[in-house]
Amino acid sequence: MKLNRFILFLLILPVLAQAQTSGNPIFPGWYADPEAIVFGKTYWIYPTYSAKYKEQVFMDAFSSKDLITWKKHERIIDTASVKWANKAMWAPSITQKDGKYYLFFGANDIQSDNELGGIGVAVADKPEGPFKDLLGKPLIDKFHNKAQPIDQFVFKDKDGQYYLIYGGWSHCNIAKLNKDFTGFEKFSDGSTFKEITPEGYVEGSFMFIRNGKYYFMWSEGGWTGPDYSVAYAVADSPMGPFKRIGKILKQDPEVATGAGHHSVIHDAKKDLWYIVYHRRPLGEKDGNHRVTCIDLMTFDKDGLINPVKITKEGVKKNKL
Incomplete structure (x- = not known):
């Protein structure tokens, strides 16, 4: 009897071990450009629905208490609630302010100043939405400093000031958001959009603070290719130089x-x-076949980011 129990334990041991790690991808479906954030005791991920541009008319979100089990929140926003958007809803970025949740997103993949689209902002009372268009028009609808208005990231500095960092086509801007996120305040020199493009930048900006230093990260290479990757720079200010x-x-x-x-x-x-990112499964040829994954991110003694090892196992269970 004891031997049978021991054999049974050996059989289920791999299952128990697997349940303690997230696995990669962390949830099913084609999803890209994931923004991960913590609200209270819950992890949230807001990705792009990875499909043909004309099918990208909504966004889903995912929440977890432990990085292992994820709950899907369907259609937290769609083009029915954003009248000026009709396709290519991309790269959501979210923040909480004064009891409200603000979701910044790109739409329409505009190629010039003569097209309708760009970066919008929506608001909700809960992190799972539903989100409604705040302005009824894009927040940014022009190419400033040659930066395509996509891939926005909302960044809160140590002094409480919120910035929008964004840009495609190898140019990145930073702009100072006003208090209600309906527009921008000017910098002391009178400008609204400052270019902070580092060497190698393509798109997908992200910023965080660690030990008083500003870590600015971005994506390089073509998003449909195997060599898409993430690089970074460090500065003493969100304005750089990076x-x-x-x-x-x-x-x-x-x-x-x-x-x-x-x-x-x-x-x-x-x-x-933790670094949350998308990648393409081996053998996949469709550019839109991207999945959301998570792996551990560490630093060396000098504060530099160690190269991340991408894994099939993901990360261990972690409750906040």
């Missing part, structure tokens, strides 16, 4: 390709850092 340090996330031909367009979350109590 000097490129190097790549920290890229493909592993034995695991997955096209690892890029990421975000970072931090468990401050345990000082654990």
Whole structure:
């Protein structure tokens, strides 16, 4: 009898071990450009629905208490509630302010100042929405400093000031959001959009603060190719100047390709850092076949980010 129980234990041991890690991808479906964030005791991920541009007319969100089990929140926003958007809803970025949740998103993939689209902002009372268009028009609808208005990231500085960092086509801008997120305040020199493009920048900006330093991260390479990757720079201010340090996330031909367009979350109590990103499963040829994954991100003694090892296992269970 004891022998049978021992054999049974050995059989279920791999299942128990697997249940303690997230696995990659962390939830099913084609999803890209994930922004991960913590609200209270819950992890949230807001990705792009990865499909043909004309099918990208909504966004889903996912929540988890432990990084293992994820709940899907369907259609937190769609083009029915954003009258000026009709396709290519991309790269959501979210923040909480004064009891409201503000979701910044790109739409329509505009190619010039003569088209309707750009970066919008929506608002909701809960992180799962439903989100409604705040302005009834794009927040940014022009190419400033040659930056395509996509891939926005809302960043809260130490002094409470909110910034929007964004840009495609190898140009990145930073702009100072006003208090109700309906527009922008000017910088002291009278400008509204400051270019902070580091060497190698393509798209997918993200920023965080660690030990008083500003870490600015972005994606490089073509998003449909295997060499899509993430690099970073460090500065003493969100305005830079940012000097490129190097790549920290890229493909592993034995695991997955096209690892890029990421975000970072931090468990401050345990000082654990996670990178959430998309990648393409091996053998997939469709550019839109991207999945959302998570892996551990660490630093060396000098505060530089160690190269991330992309895994099939993901990360261990972690409740906040």
